[in-house]
Amino acid sequence: MTALAEGVAGAGSVAPETPVRSGRRGSGAWRYAVLAVLGLYFLVPIAASVWFTIRERDGVSLGTYAEIPGAEGFAEAFTRSLAIAGLTVAIALLLMVPTVVLVNLRLPRLRTTVELLTLMPLVLPPIALVVGVRSVLAWAPDYFFGTPLAEAFFALQEPALPWILVFVYVILALPFVYRALDAGVRGADLRTLTEAARNLGASWPRVLVSVVLPALRTSVLNASFLTLALVLGEYTIAAILGFETFPTWIVRISGSQPQLSVAVSVLSLVVTWVLLLMISALDRRRGTKESS
């Protein structure tokens, strides 16, 4: 299972760049062929989508992109998604930073179990998970009606800010958050740092805040960003539970405003990519600074 998730955490993994032998046998023409064919495969849809959104009857216009902020429902759905994303990041970090640190420093026996549990969402179909969640939520009217528990269940499903999405997204984010944080903890030689802090008389909470968090800065940033992007792009859970978030909004408007839906799609892909590039550049810079 571990090998399976290797590197899924996306960009900016802290692994050092090993010098990879550049090809020397043969001309390596196949490499260029692969790069060219796959490059075309990946670029054409993006280029075509951009063209699709800017062409007009009489030439080219960026009008569709200007329409996005004012589009019906956009602001609402997007702010809701951002709020859900923020809360998901906060809960995921609160839950996982202490767990990863503990597992690495004090409870190595639990490592395999924790690893296995955090990797489960990677292979478990989200649609199966959400059907289960729906069944649990259905208990409120079926069995607990009129009890405080039912009230709590209903509060979780407030359409304005559906907390249930936050809680389920934390589960979906676990593989990414765990891998990013685990790489950070292993890279930072946290054991020495925390032992030094403990010897100097710091309490465990103090160690967590003043030693662990600063040492894990990039991993935390990485984990947060991956979670953010995951939440902003998640469709299945929100659609099945019937909440309107950014992705379900795109699908809803696609019928009446195809150009707008494509424009938003392209924009969200490109913006996510640029942000990821920036974070990976940040990572690289810190990496070189520390090693020199």
Added chain:
Amino acid sequence: MLVVLGALPFFLYVAVFLLLPIGVLAVEAFRATDPVTFEETWSTASIQAITEGPYRRAYVGSLQLSAITAVLGAVLGLALAVAVLRARRGRLLRRLVLTASGVLANFGGIPLAFAFLATIGNAGVVTALLTDTLGLGLGGFTLFSMTGLALVYLYFLIPLMVLTIIPALEALRPQWREASDNLGATGWQYWRHVGGPVLAPPVIGATMLLFASAFAAYATAKALVGSSVPLVTLQIANALSGDVVVGSENRGKALALGMVVLVGLVMVFYAWVQRRTQRWLA
């Protein structure tokens, strides 16, 4: 002892939001509601229903699509990863490909579907180019079919393969190749006896991950084909939204449970292969 308490929140959280829903699924898939009295009883009716007719076709369709796209994605992704790692002055290329892969593999879903609609959908740019300008037509190809879905799935599966396999490729030490060259081995012998065995477990693992990812994909399929193609995920969504038919909710649960069981079987198979290859390596 107190330390163990520190890990408690994590286990509680996972128990409530991950294990409980799956457990409930496993129990309630065996419940049935009487259409007249609305009384609930134990029954295997739902389980039986999903092994027949359209549901069976949906499982077969999903499995076929995932198997084909997983293998194709693994082969192409491996080729792309090797090509990117070997490129001269490849640092920038590498970073671009890695980050782009991160975006496409994990967060594509809906945006990908719309990008492809704009490209080779009915009103797509490339469709127009091929049919109107060049007069070629698409040769019977349509985005709203299994082939069309496979084309779109590969758009996030190849990046997933690249992301997953690059660490394994980086772990292949150049020294091993040099040693094997110095001992007079040919390229083929190197891959047969050194590179291949080392890469086999991660490649198999990554292919399984691709399979699971394609099997679970719902957003892309939903946005592209609605429900015109037999896929389990689409059938589940249909079963859940069809409130008119009593018992369809339970059928949805049974279908979802079926997916979990199938993925579980794939994982067991993966663990078995992993053990075999480890023994072989040792």
